[in-house]
Amino acid sequence: MFDQSLLNQSKAGLSEIEAEYIASSLLKVCSTVSPQQTNSEVTALLDEQRDLISVAVVENGRPIGLISRNIFMEGMAKPFHHDLFDRKSCIAFMDKDPLIVDQNMSIQTLSFKVLGSGRKTINDGFVITDENGDYLGLGTGEDLIRVVSFLQAEKNRLVTESINYASIIQKSFLRSSREDMSAVLQDYFMHWEPRDKVGGDYYFCKKFDDGFFLALIDCTGHGVPGAFMTLIMASFLDHILHEDNRHDPAGALAIMNKKVKMALGQINETATDGIDIDRFSSAQSGQSDDGMDTAFCWVNTQNGTLTYAGAKTPLFYIGNSSSEVQLLDPDRKGVGYIDTPMDYEWTNQQLPLTKGMCLYLTTDGIIDQIGGLKKIAFGKKRFSALLQDNYLKPMPEQESIIMQAYYDYQGKQKRRDDVSLMGFRF
Amino acid sequence: MTDIYIPATSDTPEINFKFSSNTLSMSGEAYPENGVEFFRPILRQLQSHLTSLNGDAIEFNFQLTYFNSVSTKIFFSMFELLNEYAKAHPNCVLLNWHHDEDDDTILELGQDIQEDFTWIDFNAVVLA
Numbered sequence: 199m200f201d202q203s204l205l206n207q208s209k210a211g212l213s214e215i216e217a218e219y220i221a222s223s224l225l226k227v228c229s230t231v232s233p234q235q236t237n238s239e240v241t242a243l244l245d246e247q248r249d250l251i252s253v254a255v256v257e258n259g260r261p262i263g264l265i266s267r268n269i270f271m272e273g274m275a276k277p278f279h280h281d282l283f284d285r286k287s288c289i290a291f292m293d294k295d296p297l298i299v300d301q302n303m304s305i306q307t308l309s310f311k312v313l314g315s316g317r318k319t320i321n322d323g324f325v326i327t328d329e330n331g332d333y334l335g336l337g338t339g340e341d342l343i344r345v346v347s348f349l350q351a352e353k354n355r356l357v358t359e360s361i362n363y364a365s366i367i368q369k370s371f372l373r374s375s376r377e378d379m380s381a382v383l384q385d386y387f388m389h390w391e392p393r394d395k396v397g398g399d400y401y402f403c404k405k406f407d408d409g410f411f412l413a414l415i416d417c418t419g420h421g422v423p424g425a426f427m428t429l430i431m432a433s434f435l436d437h438i439l440h441e442d443n444r445h446d447p448a449g450a451l452a453i454m455n456k457k458v459k460m461a462l463g464q465i466n467e468t469a470t471d472g473i474d475i476d477r478f479s480s481a482q483s484g485q486s487d488d489g490m491d492t493a494f495c496w497v498n499t500q501n502g503t504l505t506y507a508g509a510k511t512p513l514f515y516i517g518n519s520s521s522e523v524q525l526l527d528p529d530r531k532g533v534g535y536i537d538t539p540m541d542y543e544w545t546n547q548q549l550p551l552t553k554g555m556c557l558y559l560t561t562d563g564i565i566d567q568i569g570g571l572k573k574i575a576f577g578k579k580r581f582s583a584l585l586q587d588n589y590l591k592p593m594p595e596q597e598s599i600i601m602q603a604y605y606d607y608q609g610k611q612k613r614r615d616d617v618s619l620m621g622f623r624f
Numbered sequence: 625m626t627d628i629y630i631p632a633t634s635d636t637p638e639i640n641f642k643f644s645s646n647t648l649s650m651s652g653e654a655y656p657e658n659g660v661e662f663f664r665p666i667l668r669q670l671q672s673h674l675t676s677l678n679g680d681a682i683e684f685n686f687q688l689t690y691f692n693s694v695s696t697k698i699f700f701s702m703f704e705l706l707n708e709y710a711k712a713h714p715n716c717v718l719l720n721w722h723h724d725e726d727d728d729t730i731l732e733l734g735q736d737i738q739e740d741f742t743w744i745d746f747n748a749v750v751l752a
Contacts, residue, residue, distance in 0.1 A: 418693060487660070491693065530736065537697065566729055568653070568690045575690060575729035612634070614655060614690060 215352055219345055221308050222301035224337035225326050230256040231265070231288050238284040240265060240291075241274065252322045252336060255292050259332040263289060264296035266322040297324035301334055309346055312339060361422065365395045368425050371432055372401065379403040382410040382499070386622035387597035391563075397616035398424025399561050402435055404444075411444050412495040412620075414511065416561035418488040420616045430461065431490055447494035448507035448544040451533055454490075455542060458534030462486050466536045489534030493559050497551070502624070504549040504557070509533045514558040514582065515549065516589045523582040523589075551624045556589045563617035564600075569607040576607055593621050625673045628666060636662055637688055643673045646680050651687035651722075654695035663698045671705055679713040682706065687722035687751075689730065696733075703741045710743035722749045 231240055231253055244250060244267055255263045270291045274280060283290055297315045299308055312319045320339035328334055372390070379388060382405050392399060398417035403410060413435065417427035434457045435450075443449050459465055464487060491510035498505070506513050508528025516523045526547050531538045551557075560581070567576045584603055588596045600619065625643040632638035637652035648670070656662045684706065691699065703719070710717040721734040731748065738746040 416693075487694075487697070532693070535697070537700075562693075566690060572724055572726065573689065574724045574727040577726070577728045578732075579726075579728050615692065 212353055212356060215349065215356075216304065216306070219305045219349060220301065221299050221303040221305070221326050221337065222334070223305070223345060224308075224341045225301065225335045226337065226341075227335045228253065230254045230333065233257055233262065233287055233289050235288050236285050237270075237274065237288050237290060238280075240270060240288045241284075244270065251338060254325050254333060254336060255289060256333045261296075261298055261325040261327065261333045263292035263294045264322060264325060264336075265292045266318070268321070269293075293318065293322070296322070298331075299324055299326055299337075301326050301328055305342075305345055305349060308337075309342065312342060361395050364422060364425060365392075368392075368396050368428065371429060375401055375403040378405040378410065379412075381405055382497075383622045385593045387593045387620065389597050389601060389617070389619045391617040392420065392424075393563075393613045393616050394421040396422060396425035398427055399563065399616040399618040400428040400432060401618060401620060402432065404436075404439055406444060408500050409444075409496060409498040411439055411447075412497060412559075413492055414559040414561060414618055414620060415490050415492040416511065416563075416616070416618070417490045424616065427488055427490070430458070434458065434461075445496055445498075445505065446546065447496050447505055448546040450494055451492070451507050451509055451544040452542065455533045455538060456540060458489055459538075459540055462488060462534065464488070464534060464536045465540065485536070487536045489532045489538065491532045491561070493528065495559075497624075502551045504551055506547050506549060507544045509544060511559065511561065513549075514560075514585060515555060516585055517552055517555045519552070521586065521589070523585050553624060555624045556585070556593075556621060557624065558585060558619070558621040560619045561616065563615040564604055564619060567604065567608055567611070567614055567617075569609050569611045573611070576604065580607070593623060596621060625669065625676065628669060630666075637691075639666060641666070641670065643669075646677075646682045647685070648682065649685040649687070651685075653689055654691035654699075656695075659692070659694040659698055663695070663702075667698070667702055667705070670702065674705060674709045677709070677713075679716055682709070682717045683720065684717065685720045685722065689724075689727065700737075700740070703737055703744065707741035707743045710741075710745075714743065715745060717743070718745045718747060720747050720749050722751055725750045 228250060229243060229247060231243065233255055240253060243253060251267055253265045254261050255265060265288060273291045274283065297311060297319045299311060312324065323336045323338040326334045326337050376388070379386065382403070388401060390399060390401060397420045400415040400417065402413040402415065415428065415431055417424055417431055419427060431454070434454055438450060438453045438457070443453070493506060493508045493511040493513055495513070496505040506526050508526065509532050510530060511528050513526040514523055515526070526549060529544045531542055565576055565578055565581055568574065569576060584600050588599050591599070627643055628639055628641040630636070630639040632652040635653065635655045637650050637654050640649040642648070706717045719737070721737070723730040723734065734746070734748055
């Protein structure tokens with residue numbers, strides 16, 4: 199059987215790049231001197247080789263110190279020092295305790311060592327030895343910074359490229375929804391803005407002969423894990439929406455709930471009254487608890503009715519006769535989570551649509567964003583007021599206005615979550 | 625039971641659980657990448673502290689402005705623990721729900737908590 203501890207030795211991708219660069223990558227073979235050599239010999243060497251920053255003093259193959267060009271020249275420049283020191287051993291101006299590192303040391307460890315040993319190592323460099331401690335050559339602070347920056351850029355590039363490509367995949371999964379949306383709606387917008395290029399927010403639209411099915415989905419998490427969840431949800435949803443149940447969003451939510459719970463093993467066997475004593479034990483730490491908050495809508499274009507079922511995601515609407523924003527309130531259970539029972543039933547709500555009526559769905563990314571002077575959530579009131587003030591304008595213009603208000607409100611605060619917002623006029 | 629004090633970070637709240645005086649406070653924001661890992665040890669300690677009590681009054685001060693969905697679920701579990709205790713010892717748990725007067729998001733969540741955990745005495749406090 200494969201020994202799992204072997205995996206720690208496995209190098210691939212990012213850890214591979216790191217392993218490729220070690221102290222010996224910085225190695226410069228430089229002339230050395232022995233302690234028997236004099237300061238005048240060092241002067242001659244430094245004159246001859248102008249690019250030498252430092253010279254290692256080596257005895258029997260071992261480095262015993264480092265002579266810095268700057269310190270040496272400064273010392274020798276003092277009055278009479280040539281007369282005093284020229285014939286003496288070169289150890290007079292040598293740093294007896296330079297940083298000495300093994301050629302196999304990782305760049306990361308080396309960086310911390312160099313920083314830890316202070317400015318002299320950054321200026322004068324360090325000594326690199328073989329496994330036995332024998333002198334090999336010198337490394338400079340400048341080269342170290344160069345390699346560290348390169349590694350940093352390389353790692354960023356790998357991660358960024360990978361996420362950029364993941365974003366292409368996630369967007370192409372949304373393509374058929376985008377196409378169906380533009381086929382069934384005339385005046386509408388769909389604003390999808392994951393916090394980290396990919397994310398846990400998702401939208402879905404499917405056209406049928408008698409209407410269309412619309413969903414806005416907020417899966418647990420954001421970034422790459424969130425995106426994984428959206429792909430799972432999207433494929434489930436695509437599979438379950440067949441002939442009849444498209445007319446029954448609440449029923450579709452119930453099927454999704456069962457599917458997600460089964461697929462991710464999120465079944466709470468102790469879901470009885472009372473407190474589950476082991477709920478917070480570490481034994482359950484491998485257990486996932488993922489799911490989605492969402493609004494499922496069936497829009498019957500024949501008779502002009504919308505059937506809505508919501509899992510923690512409300513539907514905002516505003517009719518053309520009344521200018522009050524109204525809400526269809528969702529049920530308060532999310533889909534698929536451990537604490538949502540396997541047989542949980544969501545409720546359908548019917549909304550007769552009149553021509554010109556505006557409908558909006560949003561995930562909690564906008565409503566819950568912290569910002570403003572008080573650093574509190576954006577809030578439903580502020581959101582509703584924006585709808586109220588702008589609902590007569592064309593939908594794409596509303597999108598710009600709402601998002602601008604949102605960006606202004608967020609100000610310098612960090613984005614907390616993925617943001618999705620859609621609106622359409624019937 | 626030793627008290628718990630954990631200072632706030634940008635994505636985890638300040639936890640000030642003074643078990644010695646049964647005053648439990650939480651403030652700030654909660655959206656850590658792995659919320660379960662952060663909160664599990666805290667909830668375990670709360671759970672075992674509650675089993676050691678017998679009708680002692682508990683005051684809980686909740687003053688958060690933002691928490692993600694994972695943290696929300698954890699808080700519901702936490703209030704469920706307190707609700708169970710209050711069911712066995714009526715009027716022993718007071719929850720002070722601090723919120724800004726304009727923060728309808730936090731207030732609405734408080735109303736949900738109040739609705740779900742009926743044994744807890746809920747007290748909405750508008751921040752000055």
